[in-house]
Amino acid sequence: MRARLAHETDLAGFRREARRLLAAGVAPQAVAWSVGEGAGDLLDEHASCGDVHGEPTATRPLTVPAAFLTLCEAVVLHREPQRFALLYRLLWRLSNEPGLRHDPLDPDMLKAQHMARAVHRDMHKMRAFVRFRPVAREHGLPPLHVAWFEPQHRIAEANGPWFSRRFANMHWALLTPDACVEWDGQALQVRGGARREDAPPPDAGEALWLTYYRSIFNPARLNLPMMRKEMPRRYWHNLPEAQAIGELASAAAQRTGRMIEQPASSGSRRIPLWEAPELPASGSLDELNRRVQQCRECPIGARATQGVCGKGPQGAAVMVVGEQPGEQEDLQGRPFVGPAGQLFDRALQRLGIGRETVFVSNAVRHFKFELRGKRRLHKTPSQQEALACRHWLEDEIAQVRPGALVALGATAARSLLGRPVAVLEERGRWLEREDGLRVLVTVHPSYLLRLPQGEQAEAFERFVRELGQAWGGASELHAGRDREAAC
DSSP, X not given: OEEEESSTTOHHHHHHHHHHHHHHTOOGGGOEEEESTTOOOSSOTTOOSSOOOOOOOOOOOOOOOHHHHHHHHHHTTSOOTTHHHXXXXXXXXXXXXXXXXXXXXXXXXXXXXXXXXXXXXXXXXXXXXXXXXXXXXXXXXOOEEEEEOOOSSSOHHHHHHHHHHHTTTSOEEEEOSSEEXXXXXXXXXXXXXXXXXXXXXXXXXXXXXXXXXXXXXXXXXXXXXXXXXXXXXXXXXXXXTHHHHXXXXXXXXXXHHHHHHSOOOOOOOSSOOOOOOOOOOOOSHHHHHHHHHTOOSSTHHHHSSOOOOOBSOTTOSEEEEESOOOHHHHHHSOSSOSHHHHHHHHHHHHHTOOGGGSEEEESSSSOOEEEETTEEEEOOOOHHHHHHHHHHHHHHHHHHOOSEEEEESHHHHHHHHSSOOOHHHHTTOEEEOTTSOEEEEEOOHHHHHHSOHHHHHHHHHHHHHHHHHHHHHHHHHHHHHHHXXXX
């Protein structure tokens, strides 16, 4: 039995014929599929052209997985001559072999999936490698951007909607040997295939693109095998930049050698530090707080609600330094009042230490954030921004005169010690500053909040132990100072 389709990608015709054949109980090997009027047999050289019927099946509604319909949409675009025979064979087997849909190693299904992947890959390459050239038009019409492409499969019409969304405001025509797709800003039109000669010749814009391509080429990152994998040679003759690949690749080794021989360039400051206003030296913590509100030594201060200085008693046994204020701290003007601060308070309660006996501060005085809709999301301050705030922290330490310091996190540790600190490697250790003050490094409470739920309890217990170690060390230091004073 012959099943005839209107054209090479006639999915609707295939579905109609397949339903008719299934209802008649015609087995796959008895069907000869053809395309177009008077076309010969495309699929099975041995199929009979007469009315050959298999055993009739009971009339029942046929249901197939939704994934099979999606598979058919891709496979009909493939150039494989036996694609319709393969799809009908799968449909017949899905109707008669229910277990097929659960068999991941079936040869027919694997072949169809391989064909679908090839079609999808070809569609992706078309989107990546199409190059439009503008053609002027008369009667005040906008220019028509025309591109020539030679796909491996019959994908031009199926890819048209993607191009209409991507270049919605541009009038364009996509020419291929199988079909041409045109977009006038309102609707897609599909017509017959074209020849390469129908595409416009190179223009001045193409020469400009080649100049840009040569300028951004980095010889040190050249990887020809990977480039050929991602941009196969069969596409090169349609790409303007392909003519430059050979000369750039051949000169890559020389250019890389010259780059290596060049002396190192000096880095430039990425975030310019603003000149601080002339202010009198701070004589108290209140005066220091007033000066911080006027600070514009880095851009953070201009966006934050207010500057947030430390809170606590002068002469505290321990001064705890975090990274920067969070959103709640920025709004309330007090350090460690958000979720991380609440976890810190819990740790102090476990140790029997009152928050009022601790001086708590931050390395950076203003809240750095990134807007996401109406939300202000925390953003880690850069080294330049932390450095701009460091003198405020040193002024505060001089005013408070703590017995010891605790650095919560990497930003605080770097600001207190003047060097990078690997927090997870050095946590729980006493380190010493140039002025002799001892610093115990541990994690920031926000680190604990980001851990998986199952790991938080154990991590919190370790955090509590390290804070207890800080207070124990500070007490020993105070006792030593008292003995020295008595002597």
